[in-house]
Amino acid sequence: MPKQVYCFDIKKLNSKKMSEKHGIMLDTWERKAHYEFFTAFSDPFFGITVNVDFTEGYRRASELNCSYFLFYLYCSLAAANKIESFRYRIENG
Template sequence: MKQLIDLSTWNRREHFAFFSAFDEPFHGVVAEVDGARAYAQAKAAGESFFQRYLHAALRAINQLEALRYRIENGQVVCYDQIHASATLLRPDHTFAFSFVPFAEQAADFAPGLQREMAAVEQSSGLRLSPDSARLDVIHFSALPWVQFTSLSHARHFAHPDSVPKISIGRYCRQGEALLLPVSVHVHHGLADGYHVGLFLEAFQQELDRE
């Protein structure tokens, strides 16, 4: 489900109009979060760390209205629920797109992710489909080989994109902490640095959940 935003009364109408005219309306930051508790919990539960932090990121995104805004045919809509379009790796080191449905509880989220991982492994190519073009998603990727401090994305500027892009890099242990680089790119007409900060705060809280 989604709700149409009335641009005539929206407090971001000028921000939206201004940044929507840019060739590149996205802005991004890289920050670190502490994944130590989430990593330990994942290992104790016998699940992948990737599954744990992807679910935490989705739970955080779904708490924030600004990161559920999307642009459709020049209008702004707010989705009730956001899922993941994640790039998943194959044994031959190619990747494919996936659609991983959101679920509040980890036990309900895991089967959908596992089904997509199995489907990717048994396929070839990018797996382009209507699901890979959905707007009620985040574009999510993991780079566990790179402890990055900066990140950019391939972009087709003629394509009207408004989907947030979140990437997680290689972790680094620092004392008791396990620091994860997190790249967040969002459309500036829909969300500002303040909203990115709220996401990172919520993401950290979700990583620390019991």
């Protein structure tokens, strides 16, 4: 079965229907060159490390009486999900 690239819809991510996705037409996709470049690697991943001042987030988590870790994790994932290219998934590959 050929590889399929999907993008999750941000409107669905904010609802209970997180599993809804739509396929990407690789032939006309504007990120096709990036996809082909990285899928040629045996380990096509990379990471980025940055320093972030989360003092205000820590204060807000304390105000809400919730776990700092869960608050930070929620904020990080919410921010990442606002970027469409971070929501792509490859299936069958």
